[in-house]
Amino acid sequence: MSEMSAMNRKLIQKLAETLSKQVKHFNKTEAECLIRLFNGLLGDQSDRRVGNGLDRGKFRNILHNTFGMTDDMIMDRVFRAFDKDNDSYVSVKEWIEGLSVFLRGTLDEKIKYCFDVYDLNGDGHISREEMFHMLKNSLIKQPTEEDPDEGIKDLVEITLKKMDYDHDSRLSYADFEKAVKDENLLLEAFGTCLPDAKSILAFEQLAFQAPLESSGHHY
Known part of the structure; x- marks a missing residue:
């Protein structure tokens, strides 16, 4: 793992810099945290085609477990809203773009x-x-x-x-x-498709605070 993360760190930082310029509402550090979280979620995806991103099942688990969504039809539609290129996977860029509206979007x-x-x-x-x-x-x-x-x-x-x-x-x-x-x-009006304030707070604490504390050998 450490060899892998050392190899990835520079790539992740570079990607975070690019994405934080392209996507509103997240700074570079936050983008980096979201990329790490994304990679962590991919890590235990059974499908070997992880290069493509999060599959529908994985993504629905996040909506259900992290954001408390229960309506199958709406979760499916949220997946489609995130998966802008319709390839049945949420890529890292789609993940960050989607979350920017999901967590911090303007009205x-x-x-x-x-x-x-x-x-x-x-x-x-x-x-x-x-x-x-x-x-x-x-x-x-x-x-x-x-x-x-x-x-x-x-x-x-x-x-x-x-x-x-x-x-x-x-x-x-x-x-x-x-x-x-x-x-x-x-x-x-037609179904819960955004997280409530409590879920957002919990997710942001998990995403933006935990990673920096948990990886002791960060530098």
């Missing part, structure tokens, strides 16, 4: 990210069907007497009334953006 960045997550078929609109699908997924946890689908259809209509400014029965990006700016709570 505008988060609006764009949430919209991408919710636009299931990528056509630039969130349709009634997509809303229904996501709300059904995220809301129904207990069996009820009445037909739960009816309640969800009502919810979709209420949501459309509130967010569909151009009245075309679907949400464009402009609709979504305007609605969220008017009422920030609507950012995650």
Whole structure:
């Protein structure tokens, strides 16, 4: 391991410098910590094609265990939002770009990210069907007497009334953006796809403080 890390240290520092210039919200030291964390996560990935990055299973584990996400469909969409080149792996650059919005994004960045997550078929609109699908997924946890689908259809209509400014029965990006700016709570209207403050704090402590203390022979 030590030989490996000695060989990697210069590369990691160089990569961190490059990425911290390309990606907002992380300085060079933080980028370096995130690269080390990424390498650590790759280390125990069973798939031998680790050169490509984190696979879906590995990434979902992080979303579930570290950020407390439970909705399979949303976790899948978050994976796709991070995996910008659609090669089914989150590369180190995609990891850092994704986390920059996930952990520290501005409201505008988060609006764009949430919209991408919710636009299931990528056509630039969130349709009634997509809303229904996501709300059904995220809301129904207990069996009820009445037909739960009816309640969800009502919810979709209420949501459309509130967010569909151009009245075309679907949400464009402009609709979504305007609605969220008017009422920030609507950012995650269709499912939890961002970590809460507590998870962010825990992750940042793990990522940015631990590595420097744990590797005694850092210099």
